[in-house]
Amino acid sequence: MRISYREAMRLALREALESDPRVFLMGEDVGRYGGTYAVSKGFYDEFGPERIRDTPLSELGFVGAGIGAALGGMRPVVEIMTVNFSLLALDQIVNSAALLHHMSGGQVSVPLVIRMATGAGRQLAAQHSHSLENWYAHIPGLRVLAPATIVDARGMLAPALADPDPVVIFEHAQLYNMEDELPDDWSCDIERAAIRRPGSQASIIAYGGSVPKALDAADALARDGIDVEVVDLRVLRPLDVATIAESVGRTHRAVVVDEGWRSGSLAAEVVARIVEHCFYELDAPPARVCSEEVPIPYAKHMEDAALPQVPKIVAAAREVLNV
């Protein structure tokens, strides 16, 4: 079955709502409007206003409500329109959701799933386009996921809901229209990184919206006879260092692609892990392809120029290979 990333997400949500009465969806415009990215289109009529709840424009409030519901035994899925807006809810996510299990000495858990859109590329300007995944990947107590394929979009929600602790899922806004074949077995873990394309000369390590770009770059390089591997992080916290180290240990070269800004980025963390774990296997300094350190511009040509793009990834791979 060939479906879009959006449909895969919708299938996952529907399955959760159908199979577990404790699951409900809450967020801005998720109900009557059908979701900012139309993931929950039709759910309001199908599941009713009790389970598909529109909220006021108050991230701090409705994320807090989601935490309370989770503490009370529900399995809430809270949708935040973009990661930019999630900053309003940082206190609830960082100081409550991530901490309560610890602060209560293990007496309570917060089985909350927070979904949010992230990333640029749709001319939505600086307040809707940033990639702040690394802010959350920094926090102990959270699990952070970045589905980048149809399978992960379909399969990650169920284990996220089954996790007794809070899970943040980042859906890159440019992926929603991506289509691919959904295999019969789409179940997946939320532990491991995945090698999306095996290769021998360098490892391109990416996540979320950068994964398709990394794969395109690998195709372009292959046309010139350069064989690179593409690793999809999938889980941004905790990082699957074993897979990264295994790949780089084999290819001896790494290019990390991250739509976040370079300074203090997740890419920086990945490079640090590579150096810590594979120093003696490295045949060139690891390279990073990140967003330019500017607010993401509105103008199309400037937005394109600010983001990691296939030619930049190709150039970085050629640089570490010196070819």
Added chain:
Amino acid sequence: MFDFMLPSLGADMDEGKLIEWKVKPGDAVRKGQVVAIVDTSKAAVDVEIWQDGTVFELLVEPGETIPVGTALATLLGPGESPPEKGTPRRGAAAGGAAGETARLRISPAARKRAEALGVALADLKGTGPGGAVTLADVEAAAAKAGARTPPELPKGPAAATDKAAEMRRAIAAAMSRSKREIPHYYLLETIPMARAQQWLAQANEGRPITERLLMAVLQLKAVALALAKFPEMNGFFRDGGFEAVKAAHIGVAISLRQGGLIAPALHDVADKPLDRLMRELTDLVKRTRAGSLRSSEMSDPTITVTNLGEQGVESVMGVIYPPQVALVGFGRLAPRPWIDGDALVAMPAVTASLAADHRVSDGHRGALFLAELRERLQQPQDL
């Protein structure tokens, strides 16, 4: 900022393998402090630094074999602050005489592979980013050098054999150079030792065995005192000229059980009492045989004294250890027929020899030196 370069720890040393750093960037170091351990063909040597400063950057990694004169580290002088980031490092060796001193750009993986394949880093050409040596470069170099299995890490008897062979080569090089370059002349003098022997017996009376003096110490001290009047025997012949050294740092030839010899310095022999010299000599012999010498002990000797008397030989005609200019040898100390006045007596005596560099001194001065040595040994109480 100044460079700390691998010193030559003897004429027979042209490279060394860094075993271990004893300091790290940021450490303050004092003149004379041991900063690294370097393996030479003869021994693992504690290398001392000869300037106060603060370690700025270590340029060579343990395991690397580097030629003498290679910058091992850069240091900041007292009160000097670190250079601005991006300031190019000052070139290390003036005139580039010591060869390539910039740090080799090589990837960690390539370095590891090179070691496994036994590829010499110095021979590699880099094709990686910024001209760095990559895995492919190492493998290409290894293929060019012919298919070789990675050498086993040296261990056991094989390593000992290698070490012995290495030392043999080193001695061969130094001695060949000596005989090629130094016009030796030789003088012999038989020295009566009755007084010295008597004095020594008395001095050792009542001493526990471990504190007893050996005749060798009296001989060393006598040589050192005699040198005071003969500066042309004590120092180095370098770059076509002689540099006299005031202090008598006597290289004591010490044979090693596994073969070969080392002649490390006993420092300032003229200025130290016999007891102290005895302790230091004991320590020096022990450390030489254990292979833990300091770099100054390797590079400082201004003259060598060799004593083969215990092996029973009458006398020894030594080969000068360049860049030194003289070597004093002692043979067996034994009673010999001696004319004392009109009487024929049995006199304990030793044959002392001088091998000296004719570029620096002449036989006349050499003879006077041996006479002075003889007189010194007649006044053991003044030693």
